[in-house]
Amino acid sequence: MGVGLKLTEKHVLGGLIALLVLAAPAALALPKYRLQAINQFHLDDGSGLAALDRRVMSCSYCHVKESGGAPWNPFGEAIQATFKANAEAGGKAKFPEILFTLLESGGDADGDTYPDALEVWAKTLPGDAASKPDGVLETVQAEFEAVGGAEQFMPRGK
Numbered sequence: 001m002g003v004g005l006k007l008t009e010k011h012v013l014g015g016l017i018a019l020l021v022l023a024a025p026a027a028l029a030l031p032k033y034r035l036q037a038i039n040q041f042h043l044d045d046g047s048g049l050a051a052l053d054r055r056v057m058s059c060s061y062c063h064v065k066e067s068g069g070a071p072w073n074p075f076g077e078a079i080q081a082t083f084k085a086n087a088e089a090g091g092k093a094k095f096p097e098i099l100f101t102l103l104e105s106g107g108d109a110d111g112d113t114y115p116d117a118l119e120v121w122a123k124t125l126p127g128d129a130a131s132k133p134d135g136v137l138e139t140v141q142a143e144f145e146a147v148g149g150a151e152q153f154m155p156r157g158k
């Protein structure tokens, strides 16, 4: 973000960021991984505001604490394990590819029977067993597959 923006868009975005930072000090931290995941999971409506709004993706999507850092919840741990497996196999995959590898694998990090990719699509939390999609697994899974399944989370440019 930023490089390709026109001057006016930069100004508008800068103003919005300043406004939101003033209004919500908790939104100050904007880690790169979080922004990448928001884009990859199609949680941003294009306004750029989703990246600043913790309700769109809170740190507890992957971390135990709302302030981020260690420790990680089961989904965050699954991301770390995927990074580790890739590195051990001699890979150099970056975060978006790691996320896609994990989602495509069909795993269910929080053990609530709903696969991680399905939860991402249904906008529930893949690292919290108390958060899961409404509806019977088979039905929600069929809806998800009908709109492309995990392939929709493939990193851009692939």
Ligand SMILES: [Ca+2]
Residues within 6 Å of the ligand: 108, 109, 110, 111, 112, 113, 114, 115, 116, 119, 125, 126, 127
């Ligand atoms: Ca799950």
